[in-house]
């Protein structure tokens with residue numbers, strides 16, 4: 165039975181690479197986006213929103229590369245209701261066997277008056293024109309009513325009807341500002357099902373932001389009211405408080421078929437891998453008590469719970485850790501492991517890297533295996549979040565020696581390669597980390613400000629790698645860099661260098677006005 169005909173099948177539309185990437189510090193480079201897209205495809209995600217092609221050359225290139233490599237999921241690009249946006253989007257997704265243009269315009273009184281400065285009748289005309297244009301270019305068109313949940317119902321019905329008449333196959337009603345509550349949002353979807361005459365010609369979709377912590381609840385309520393596509397992101401990444409979390413939507417449906425008798429095509433066993441991948445790449449940590457993918461989601465601390473678990477796991481466990489791909493940390497490879505075994509591990513972890521990046525990662529792995537007895541999957545993932553993978557590296561970390569302690573001011577002897585030339589410097593600071601960052605600054609002058617410095621242990625034990633995340637901000641642009649090493653200070657230097665390299669790439673991006681959605 166086709167997806168559209170199967171009334172219980174929920175289409176999972178992942179927007180980690182578009183809405184997710186819009187969250188502060190979450191920007192990903194091309195290779196990272198390809199890696200995430202490959203894993204989403206392997207997971208069985210139906211639609212991958214790969215980016216906003218008009219936003220920058222980098223976004224265009226990423227969408228177009230993903231369109232060349234992803235064959236089983238639909239590759240979707242976002243476009244505002246303008247000819248330039250829509251044509252650029254069509255060009256970017258062109259190579260994909262399954263492709264979709266997602267075009268949107270605001271329909272709420274507030275957005276039309278202040279953001280668009282357009283009268284409702286002009287917005288309505290733009291709906292028809294934009295969808296028609298998109299349909300001239302591709303078969304599969306999605307139309308979104310931005311700020312749909314705060315729109316006037318009569319006007320929203322007219323826009324939805326017009327979009328379907330112009331050829332939209334999917335109608336998305338975003339709760340753009342995360343304002344809705346479940347009952348109200350479900351009623352909105354039911355209202356559209358009941359009132360729009362041609363609604364049976366399209367799939368209704370929901371896209372919920374999490375400003376009140378209700379994104380997943382709203383999405384599931386909407387499914388019960390007739391929505392058959394849910395837009396979501398890995399780890400709930402997204403603008404402000406984020407979007408509905410894919411893992412929560414999918415596991416909610418899987419765990420409660422008695423109340424939610426719907427299915428998705430997602431291989432839930434890949435959820436943990438996807439969560440770790442996105443967290444490592446973006447440097448945005450998952451809170452320990454986060455549902456499904458938090459470190460504590462399957463941990464049972466209290467004696468009473470542990471006792472119950474030993475007697476029967478179902479006493480305190482509503483789903484198994486295995487169902488989301490959570491097993492004991494897997495021992496990866498030893499220091500005698502060769503390139504082939506390492507490559508196989510990268511593939512199993514979902515990484516699709518070019519030859520140079522694999523070589524770089526392999527060198528780092530060997531180096532780590534010399535210093536750390538057991539190397540786990542998490543160690544390899546942490547290494548890959550580092551400077552070695554994917555980023556165009558104008559700056560490379562070469563070496564670091566730090567002197568610190570309680571008697572004398574600390575200093576750092578740092579060696580970097582900048583645009584191919586090795587350079588070194590000694591700098592002092594308020595502490596060893598400050599000394600390192602000052603040394604980087606002396607070797608590569610920049611105006612970015614440090615917004616976040618975060619350290620966490622990748623695995624347990626005193627020989628664990630430290631994973632450091634550094635977030636830098638320059639003229640409103642934020643980037644996160646990661647560094648991993650058994651030496652926390654080396655990890656800090658690597659993370660800073662990684663962030664700087666990302667910033668240099670980002671400087672080239674020019675975002676048109678009002679680009680966020």
Ligand code: KIV
Pocket residue numbers: 183268308309310311336338339340341371373681
């Ligand atoms: O939140 C929103 O309204 C969006 C749309 C572009 C779908 O992201």
Ligand code: ZN
Pocket residue numbers: 183338340371373403681
């Ligand atoms: Zn959004």
